[in-house]
Amino acid sequence: MFITGVVLTDTRTASVVTVFGILTVVLTLGGVVCRRRPDRLPRVTWLLAPFFGAAMVSILNLFTSDASIGAQFYYLWPVLYSANFLGRVANYLVLATVSAGSAMVLFPVEGANQGLSDWTSLTVAMIVTAIVVSSLRLRNDRLREVLETQAYADPLTGVANRRAFDGELARAVAWANRSSVPIALMTIDIDYFKKINDTWGHAIGDMALQAVADALRSVARREDDVVGRLGGDEFVVLLRMDRMEARRAADEIRAAAAAIDSLPGGPPGLSIGVAVLPDHAGNAGELAAASDAALYEAKQGGRGRTAMAHPPTSTSIAV
Incomplete structure (x- = not known):
């Protein structure tokens, strides 16, 4: 703005x-705030920014009676911004604002005939630019979704992998500590999974893993519930519920696994360890350790069992 409005003007x-x-000083300071401290600005700022930009270009062009191509070129900035960051309706409104602002300058300065020609060319150019940029943004969004799915989902079962689950667990623990609402973590192993692989082959072992994952998802069906596979035959389930609800959920998981009829060796057995925050732990690491310890108790008790963790001063028992 300073170069075109002060340095280069005749x-x-x-x-x-x-x-x-x-205006140069004010807008520069505003840009510094947007860049350095975006959290200090209300969210509506980012929605209003392209409309403010389009209005500013129109006012300055009208103030200087500048209908040149260089002056109209600055309308690209609000169009590119909205096409990159805002939704479809906002894009339409920004294009309408740019078109109206351009008409407000071109017709008085150039007259009806030349103004109509330049206004039409500018409007078409801005629409085409918005379409191209929006299409590229959509493709980029889809690619990012695919990459995120590949990065955070277990490729065999489709549930969260260890990396994704660790993040979900940390967020859930922080939420539970803020809201004083309990969360339950179940650690689950398929009993004698190596025997399934050795007897029926790895293809059937993969089918068993997929079937167990489906059984877990059938119980962890609320929006905030999370199912993950940590590796091998070890699964985890994160539920927002207390100790008694978690015990009932473990029974539901066991019943869902018992209903699996697609495996030649019959439904797989499960050993389940359950820990609840804040009953058995105060942070994510303690909760995972308590659930692992409860799972160990379930296995030591003969497998095919559910073990509920005890407070840190006690030991876990199998039930």
Whole structure:
């Protein structure tokens, strides 16, 4: 703005220099705040930004009676911004604002005939630009979704992998500590999974893993519930519930696994360890350790069992 409005202009007057100088300073400071402290600005700022930009370009062009291509070129900034960051409706409104602002400048300065020609060319160019940029943004969003799915989902079962589950567990623990609502973590192993692989082959072992994952998902069906596979035959389930509800959920998981009829060796047995925050732990690491310890108790008790963790001062028992 300073270069085009002050340095390069042929009609440099005191009023023009003053207006452009003040606007340059104000907008530069605003840009610094947006760049360095975006959290200090209300969310509506990012929605209003392209409309403010389009209005500013129109006002300055009208103020200087500048209908040149260079002056109209600045309308690209609000169009590119909205196409990259805002939704479809906002894009339409920004294009309408740019078109109206351009008409407000071109028709008075150039007259009806030349103004209509330049206004039509500018409007079409801005629409095409918005379409191209929006299409590229959509493709980029889809690619990012695919990459995120590949990065955070177990490829065999489709449930969360260890990396994704660790993040979900940390967020759930932080939420539970803030809201004082309990969360339950179940650690689950398929009993004698190596025997399934050795007897029926790894293809059937993979089918068993997929069937167990489906059984876990059938119980962890609420929006905030999370099912993950940590590796091998070890699964985890994160539920927002207390100790008694977690015990009932473990029974539901056991019943869902018992209903699996797609495996030649029959439904797989499960050993389940359950720990609840804050009953058995105060942070994510303690909760995972308590659930692992309860799972160990279930296995030591003969497998095919559910063990509920005890507070840190006690030991876990199998039930």
